[in-house]
Amino acid sequence: MATGSRPISYSIIVPVFNEEAVLPVLLRRLDQLLDRLSEPAEAIFVDDGSNDSSPIMLQELAKRDPRFRYICLSRNFGHQIAITAGMDAAQGQAIIVMDADLQDPPEVVDQLIAKWREGNDVVYARRLSRAGESRFKRSTAHLFYRLIDSMSSINIPADVGDFRLIDRKVLDALRQMPEQNRFVRGMVAWLGFRQAEVTFHRQERAAGETKYPLFKMLRLAADAALGFSDAPLRLAIWCGLSVSGLALLYGAWVMALWMSNDSRLVAGWSSTIIIVSLLCGMNMLLTGIVGLYVGRIHAEVKGRPLYVVQKRLGFDHDQSAPARAPVRAVHE
Ligand code: UDP
Ligand code: MG
Numbered sequence: 481m482a483t484g485s486r487p488i489s490y491s492i493i494v495p496v497f498n499e500e501a502v503l504p505v506l507l508r509r510l511d512q513l514l515d516r517l518s519e520p521a522e523a524i525f526v527d528d529g530s531n532d533s534s535p536i537m538l539q540e541l542a543k544r545d546p547r548f549r550y551i552c553l554s555r556n557f558g559h560q561i562a563i564t565a566g567m568d569a570a571q572g573q574a575i576i577v578m579d580a581d582l583q584d585p586p587e588v589v590d591q592l593i594a595k596w597r598e599g600n601d602v603v604y605a606r607r608l609s610r611a612g613e614s615r616f617k618r619s620t621a622h623l624f625y626r627l628i629d630s631m632s633s634i635n636i637p638a639d640v641g642d643f644r645l646i647d648r649k650v651l652d653a654l655r656q657m658p659e660q661n662r663f664v665r666g667m668v669a670w671l672g673f674r675q676a677e678v679t680f681h682r683q684e685r686a687a688g689e690t691k692y693p694l695f696k697m698l699r700l701a702a703d704a705a706l707g708f709s710d711a712p713l714r715l716a717i718w719c720g721l722s723v724s725g726l727a728l729l730y731g732a733w734v735m736a737l738w739m740s741n742d743s744r745l746v747a748g749w750s751s752t753i754i755i756v757s758l759l760c761g762m763n764m765l766l767t768g769i770v771g772l773y774v775g776r777i778h779a780e781v782k783g784r785p786l787y788v789v790q791k792r793l794g795f796d797h798d799q800s801a802p803a804r805a806p807v808r809a810v811h812e
Pocket of ligand 1: 494495499528556583689691692
């Protein structure tokens, strides 16, 4: 559906990091999706510092077809920031985020939109199954969602990635959350509004390799745990209390031995060493946890822009809905 002069209803945001293998199929499927939609729509590709031919393909497309937009970040800022950059540029009334690798099938977008039309503000897509992913990825993901849900005071839906639709008013609220370490699906859950779900079977990646190696998954998990729960801090307090409690009990026991002139009181080196190292270890653990929080405070205090946009293409076609300035992003 061409944008014409009517305001844009749907913005589809696709973060792209070295996805040249999958782009031809993705573009075909997206083209079909945009044709199918009854209202004007735009697809915004956020190039998250790709160093393959994805930028060339996407720029070509943005020049040729007014429905496609291209944002190039100046380096790899990570999936969550790429999504944020796309959201800041979105003009639609409903904003849909989906992966480039077709693991989030464009056909499910029709269902997301149908639920939105029923009056829901957030419609997320829950994975009923995950094909083509290693047992390790499936089990860590399973554990991650359960753990986050039990640790956090807000209800973050399980088995739901960033594939979702949000209403313009949810986006406006989301953009008032300038935090640096972003866990977007948690932030949307935190916002509340009227939420609904659709379900789908997650397919294998259409082509190419995963762009989420273990260290990126761990970083996302840390952002989720530290950003949406104070459980690590509470854990630190409980650890500290139990170790001190044990030390007190041990002290009382030694005192009792001393008062009864017990011959066992000849203390060995090993017990001393064990206690000292145990306490040192606890100390380090607690300092580390507090340090994580201090690190995050530091990141917020610095107040850096979340990302830097190097280039914007394809935003000038539609004069009726001027591009919105991002909250804290720096352009050009
Ligand atoms: N991605 C990104 N920046 C990154 C890593 C990933 O923009 O640093 C994009 C990637 O191109 C894809 C989406 O985020 O569109 C999800 O990544 P991927 O499919 O590799 O993750 P997985 O499905 O394996 O968890
Ligand atoms: Mg994927």
